[in-house]
Amino acid sequence: MTKVLAISGSLRDSSYNTMLLRNAIELFGADVVVEELDGLKVVPPYDEDDDGDGAPEAVRSLRAAFAGADAVLISTPEYNSSVPGHLKNALDWVSRPLAANPLRNKPAVVVGASTGAFGAVWAQAELRKVLASIGARVVDAEVAVGHAPTRFDEDGTLIDEDLREQLGEVVDALAAAITERAELARTAA
Amino acid sequence: MSTTQTKIPAGTWNLDPVHSNLGFEVGYLAGTFRGQFGDVLVKLDTTDTGARIEGTVQVASVDVKDENLTAHLQSPDFFDAERYPELRFLAEGVELDNETVEAPGEITIKGVTKPVEVTGTLSEPIEDAWGNERLGLQLTATVDRTEFGVNWNTPLPTGDQALSNTVTILAELQLVKAA
Numbered sequence: 344m345t346k347v348l349a350i351s352g353s354l355r356d357s358s359y360n361t362m363l364l365r366n367a368i369e370l371f372g373a374d375v376v377v378e379e380l381d382g383l384k385v386v387p388p389y390d391e392d393d394d395g396d397g398a399p400e401a402v403r404s405l406r407a408a409f410a411g412a413d414a415v416l417i418s419t420p421e422y423n424s425s426v427p428g429h430l431k432n433a434l435d436w437v438s439r440p441l442a443a444n445p446l447r448n449k450p451a452v453v454v455g456a457s458t459g460a461f462g463a464v465w466a467q468a469e470l471r472k473v474l475a476s477i478g479a480r481v482v483d484a485e486v487a488v489g490h491a492p493t494r495f496d497e498d499g500t501l502i503d504e505d506l507r508e509q510l511g512e513v514v515d516a517l518a519a520a521i522t523e524r525a526e527l528a529r530t531a532a
Numbered sequence: 533m534s535t536t537q538t539k540i541p542a543g544t545w546n547l548d549p550v551h552s553n554l555g556f557e558v559g560y561l562a563g564t565f566r567g568q569f570g571d572v573l574v575k576l577d578t579t580d581t582g583a584r585i586e587g588t589v590q591v592a593s594v595d596v597k598d599e600n601l602t603a604h605l606q607s608p609d610f611f612d613a614e615r616y617p618e619l620r621f622l623a624e625g626v627e628l629d630n631e632t633v634e635a636p637g638e639i640t641i642k643g644v645t646k647p648v649e650v651t652g653t654l655s656e657p658i659e660d661a662w663g664n665e666r667l668g669l670q671l672t673a674t675v676d677r678t679e680f681g682v683n684w685n686t687p688l689p690t691g692d693q694a695l696s697n698t699v700t701i702l703a704e705l706q707l708v709k710a711a
Contacts, residue, residue, distance in 0.1 A: 442603035448614045475684075478607035480614075527615060 345521055347371065348412035350380040352419035352430040352455075352466075359456040359491035360463075362499040364418040366507070367454065370514040375521075377416075380408055389435040402436045409437050410445035414521045415479070416514075419455045421466035431473065438477040447478040450520035452513055454486040456494070462487025482520050484513045540583070540628055540657065545576040545667065545707035552705045554589060558677075559696030561688075567596040567605070569619075576626075576669065576707050583626035585635055587703075589619040609684045616643045621650075628654055633671065641680035648673050657709070665709035673701045 349368055351361040368377045385401045393399060398406075409415065420427060438444045451474045455463030464487045475481045486509045488494050494503050501507050555568035571593035577584045591613040594605045606613040623637025635650040655668035677683075678697050685693040 441600045447603070447607065475607070475609045476604065478603060478609070480608045524614075 345375045345414075345518075345525075346412045347375055347377045347517070347521075348380055348408055348415045349377050350383070350415065350417045350430070352383075352417060352427050352470075354384050354429065358420070359458070359488065359495065360418040360420050362495050363454055363456045363486070363488055363491075363501065363510075364416065365499065366501040367416060367418070367510050367514055370511050372518065375518065378408065378412070380405075383429055383433055386429065386433045386436060389432055391439075394436075394439060398436075405433055406437055406445060409449075412445075412449070413525075414450040414517055415446065415452075415474075416517060417451070417453050417470060417474075419453060419463055419466045419470050421455065421457050421459075421461075421463035424465045426466050426470050426473065430470070434473055434477065441478065444477060446474065448524070449479050450482055450517055450524060451479040452482040452484055452517045452520075454488075454510065454513060456488035456491040458491050460489045462489040462491075480520060480524070482513070482516045484516045486510050486513050540578045540654075540667065541665065541709065542579050543577075544710040545578065546710055547572065547574040548666070548706040548708050549573075553703070554587075554705075555702050557700045557702065559698070561694055567594060569593050570595050574703075574705055574707065578628070583628055585621070585623045585626050585637070587621040591617055591619060610682055612642055616641075620645075621648075623650060631655070633669065635671065639673065639675065641675070641677075642682055644680040646675070646679055648675060652703075660708075667707055667709075669703070669705040669707060671701075671703040671705070675699050675701065 349364050351358055351364045353360040371377055382401055382404055386405055387399055387401065419430060437446055453467045453470050455467045457463040467485060467487065471481050486506060488506055494501060494506060496502050501510065549572060553568055554572045555566055557564050557566050569589045571590035572587065574587040591606060591611045594602060596602055596605065605611055620640040621637055623635040627634040631653050633652040633654050637648060637650060638645050639648040650671050650673040652669060652671035657665045657667040660666045676697050677699050685695050688694055
């Protein structure tokens with residue numbers, strides 16, 4: 344069974360990015376299990392002195408979640424034109440050591456929502472750069488949900504049809520990247 | 533100007549990998565960055581009328597001076613070693629004139645195959661200390677990495693890009709004649 348790790352870069356309960364993430368999760372096929380990452384808030388600041396065998400429990404859980412997934416889906420808000428610090432910090436932990444990190448070659452896709460007009464496009468671009476630098480296979484697809492308060496109903500359903508279609512395309516692109524990588528592994532075996 | 537055919541005995545010449553080097557040079561920041569590949573296979577087939585060179589390189593063997601950079605070079609940002617584990621070169625109509633080599637062929641990087649002009653020099657065969665016939669081959673080629681989808685870059689404060697698109701490939705090879 345294919346596993347996708349889904350991460351909302353926003354921590355607050357009524358986050359639009361969490362809403363967007365859950366709308367995406369519903370679009371995956373029945374053959375995909377999606378796990379929402381829990382515990383982003385308790386990951387401590389990256390400190391190489393704390394890494395290694397004695398890495399904090401929150402970090403070990405984080406790394407295990409990435410290692411157990413076939414792909415990663417992230418919905419990011421935009422803080423001061425960039426990626427939220429806690430999300431970047433978590434990826435910094437996951438990325439070490441770089442040559443053996445669990446994101447290496449793993450398909451990853453980024454979407455985003457913001458209350459402003461642009462839908463976190465700069466944070467998304469920065470996050471794609473970070474993921475590529477870590478070695479992920481970043482899927483070339485985007486959904487930018489601007490004016491987020493007007494795009495969801497009271498149940499958190501994305502009501503803009505164009506955006507729903509884009510979200511479907513992103514999910515399909517990630518699923519295709521997972522399938523392609525699995526076939527590559529079978530061929531190589 | 534007359535040329536004389538280099539006297540290369542017909543046959544198959546295999547790479548001595550220990551005493552050979554396959555590297556690349558690319559402009560980066562204020563200078564030239566160099567790296568090399570450790571796992572390389574090259575075969576030169578010579579006949580009375582011409583020659584053929586075939587080479588393969590394992591991307592996973594890329595060797596630079598920082599393990600994090602090694603990992604980055606193997607990632608989808610650069611060579612994408614998981615999906616495209618080999619670089620390949622094939623030149624069917626190699627001309628060995630005098631001491632010069634003209635080896636127009638095709639090079640495959642990141643799954644993209646393009647024609648490439650390869651030139652170089654050849655040293656006349658010698659008998660080495662173990663009784664083998666051995667020759668030296670120095671080859672150079674220049675490619676635009678973006679034609680192969682190797683597009684990573686990062687902007688400088690001036691707006692220029694940090695990494696040149698033009699990459700020079702340098703092969704310093706010693707080949708031993710098969711028995």
